[in-house]
Amino acid sequence: METRPKLKNSDGVQRTLTYQPPDYDSIKVKQKYKWRPFQLAFQLLILESIIPDPKTNQYSETRDDVDLLWFPTGGGKTEAYLVVAAWEMIYRRLTKGPKGGGTAVIKRYTLRLLTSQQFQRAGTLICALDVIRREDSRLGSEPFSLGLWAGQGSTPNDYKSAHEKYSLARQDHEPExxxxxxxxxxxxxxxxxxxxxxxxxxxxIKxxxxxxxxxxxxxxxxxxxxxxxxxxxxxxxxxxxxSLLIGTVDKFARLTWKEDACKFFGDKKVLPPSLIIQDELHLISGPLGTISGIYEAGFDSIIEYLGGKPKVIAATATIRAASQQCLRIFGRNVNIFPPSGTDQSDSFFSKEEKEKPGRLYVGIMPSGHTNTTALVHTAAATLQAPYDLGFDGITLDSYWSLPIYHNSRRELGKSMTLARDDIPERIKIIAEEARKIDWVEELSSGVPGTKIPEVLANLNKPVPNTIDILPCTNMISVGVDISRLGMMIIAGQPKATAEYIQASSRVGRNKQRPPGIVFTLYSATKPRDRSHYETFKNYHQALYRYVEPTSVTPWAMPALERALHASFIALIRVSGHLRKNTNARFFDSNHDEFKKLKKIFKNRIALAMQGLTESNKEEVYDYLDDLITSWDERVNAKVNQLTHYESQNSGKQFHPLIKPFEQEVNPEAWKTLNSMRNVDTETNLYIRGESMS
Ligand SMILES: [Zn+2]
Incomplete structure (x- = not known):
């Protein structure tokens, strides 16, 4: 193998890099690197829709479909779609040269937690790709790279604050x-x-x-x-x-506000992204799904205008009515892989394991005791049991750390106190030799985003240097993959079955370890909990059948009023027109390029509205026309003529097109979301007949 030129270290020492690719035929490599059949099949399935037929230069018809990978949690979905991302990144460069560089793949998430753990895995892929690139000049001189585009809570957003944080860590005794x-x-x-x-x-870090x-x-x-x-x-x-951008869904709302973010969509020298990956598709539902559906129409139109429609793939473990959801959000048909065959328990790619137990569910409803007492007693017993039973090695490790799941942060707060005082006290009462509870950690949106990877790393450590009790919220339900966890308490039945499955699937994930045990605590005073307790067996025997269909309604008027203008502005700015903040005033609805954009946008909306009534469609188009007219009017107004997209509170002489929802000044500006998170607002409810004083 050729050695590359000698490189100089930062300390001036000469060294030679000699990366030796593994011998792919060796037994050692064959044992270490394995694919599951569904991962291979998924790649093969997608290939024809990301690589055109060399004879006709046409993609297959399935190019426009959303390919949805539907596989139980812990099965290896991430690897399956990451390899598709690798195909796309390599193919672009091989066929398009430098134009194939830039951001090729966008992978979107819904919660910040998801990103940090999977970010690391995507990093390994990118490093591997770049090692290959260095040896192969056809892949260009631009390194393959990975970017995390997340909110300020998770990553510093500018050089200055990054440098400040680094300097602090550099001085710290224990750097954070x-x-x-x-x-x-x-x-x-x-x-x-x-x-x-x-x-x-x-x-x-430099x-x-x-x-x-x-x-x-x-x-x-x-x-x-x-x-x-x-x-x-x-x-x-x-x-x-x-090359691969990982971003939280809500960050994409920034495209309306900031011109910088346009860089991810290419320019004259570089193609726009050609593959979109939406992980945890079931979370793009309810109000979030509704709003993202509208923004999605804008993004899709941007990419179509700049270089052709991207391929969309999605992944989930729990979903119902995916075809409606994908149609309304992506304006596309959905192909579910693997398709459900004739036998529920055997899809060829996955089989129900009947020999080895996976997870055992235990329902507990106290009678004559409060929920708090029930929680303290159950937690104390489950924590002490592995100790008293004389477990050791991997068995002790699997049943050592106890996550306690809560449906709200309010309930979690109470548990933090119980975990530090009442539960250890209770253990002392029931045990001859009480286990010590030294380490209680919280996992919820109340924990700073930057601290979450640390909590997860600590949870991953083996007994005894690990967390004892982990009170948590639904933050644990998405993408947390700690294979040593073997038991869990769920304090109160979650409202959605999908959430219940996601949360309880965090334990018993590793087949080399003992099975998982989930204790679900029901409240005797809540009718819904009682009902769940009474139908416990039937419900758990067919858990997936109870998953609620997701509902998204992006094309209903209340949703349009919140987001259609934002999606439309993003389309105009990112597609390369009127990009600068001060350019909003040059808008001209009679311009040819604008007409082209509007046509693409309208067609895209029509695709997502298939099956809805004509009058419904007319309503949406009319609303869009009204927006365009009103922008035109503001450009040409004699009074308060438009000056900017946003005024950033810079003075009364400025008249912006958009403003944050909470801002009172500039009444003529359109209220616009800063983020797709918290799309719900609170509503005051008055009871008729009640005095309003
Ligand atoms: Zn290294």
Whole structure:
């Protein structure tokens, strides 16, 4: 194998990188690298819709469908769609040259927690791709790269605050890594040392407060010692759009507000993204799904205008009525893989395991005791049991840490106190030799986003240096993959069955370990809980049958009023017209390019409204026309003539087109969402007849 030119280290030492690809025919490699049949089949299925027929240069008809990967949690969906992303990134570069660079794949999530753990996995893929690229000039000189585009709560958004955070960590006795990337995805070396180090070389970050932030691997022996192609700072992402962009859904609402984010959609030199991956599709439902459906029409139109429709793939473990949901959100038909065959328990790619128990559900309803007492007693007994039963090794480890699931943060708060006082006290009463409870940790949206990876890392540690009790909310239900967890208490039946499945699937995930046990606590005073207790067996025997169909209604008037203008503005700005904040006043509805955009947008809306009534469609088109007319009028107004998209509170002489929902000034500006999170607002409810005083 050829060796690459010698590189100089930051410390001036010469070294040679000699990456040796593994021998793919060796027994060792064959045992280590394995695919599951469904992962291979999914790739093969998608290939014809991301790579056109070489003879006709046409994609298959399924190009326009949403390919939905529907597989139980813990099955390996992430790997299956990441490899499709790899195909797409490589194919673009091989066939389009430098134009195939830029952001090729956008992968979207709904919650910030999901990103941090899976970010690391995507990082490994990108490192592997870049190692291949360095050996193969056909893949171009632009490194394959990964970017995380998340809210301020999870990552610093600019160089200045990133540098501040780094400087703090650099001085800390025990440095806190708030940069989401905890170890080198290629070799596993920690990005920051456990305790303070004198030398900068122990810290895998280079940054300044003006124009630089990058990761590198602190290990000299690593391929990525010079530079890790992974980025998390917004400013840096806009400067160098990553090949694979992972973003939370709500962040995309920023496209209406900021011109910078346009960079992810290519330009004259680079194609727009050609593959969209929507993970945890079932979460894009209810109010969030409704609003994202409207924004989606804008994004899709942008990409279509700039370079052709992207391929869309999605993944989920629990879903009903996916075809309605995909139609309304993506304006596309859905293909579910693997298709459900004639036998519920055997889809060929997955079989129901009848020999080995997976998870045992136990329902508990106290009588004559409060829910709090029931929780304390159950938790104490389950925590002490593995100790008293004399478990050791992997069995003890599996039943050592106890997540306690709550339906709200209010209930969780109470449990934090119980976990520190009442539960350890109760253990002392029931046990001859009481187990110690030293480590109680919370996992909920109340925990800062930057701290979450640390909580998960601690939960992943083996007994006894691990968390004892983990009071948590539904944050644990999405993407937390800690294979050592074997038991869990669910304090109160969650409202949705999908949520119940997702939450309880966090335990007993590893087949090499003992089965999982889930204790569901019911309240005797709640009729719904009683009913669940009484039908416990039937319900649990056919859990997936009770998953509620998701409902999204993006094309109903209340939703349109909240988001259609925002989606439309994003379309105009990102597609390359009137991008700057001060350019809103040059809008002209008679311009040819605008007419083209409007046509694409309307067609896209029509696709998503298939099956709805004609009058319903007319209503949407009329509303869109009204928006366009009113923008035109504001451009040409004699009084309060339009000046900006947003005024950023810069003074009364400015007249913006949009403003945040909560802002009172500028009454003529359109109220616009800053984020797709919290799309629900509170409503005052008055009872007729009641005095209003
Ligand atoms: Zn490394």
């Amino acid at each position: 890594n708030v940069f989401q990337l905890h170890s080198c995805p290629w070799c596993g070396t920690e990005i920051m040392p456990k305790t303070h180090c004198e030398t900068n070389a122990a810290y895998g 940054c300044n407060e003006f124009d630089h932030f990058s990761f590198y691997c602190p290990s000299i022996a690593c391929e990525f010692h010079e530079f890790l192609p992974i980025q998390i700072i917004d400013e840096a992402l806009y400067k160098n759009p990553p």
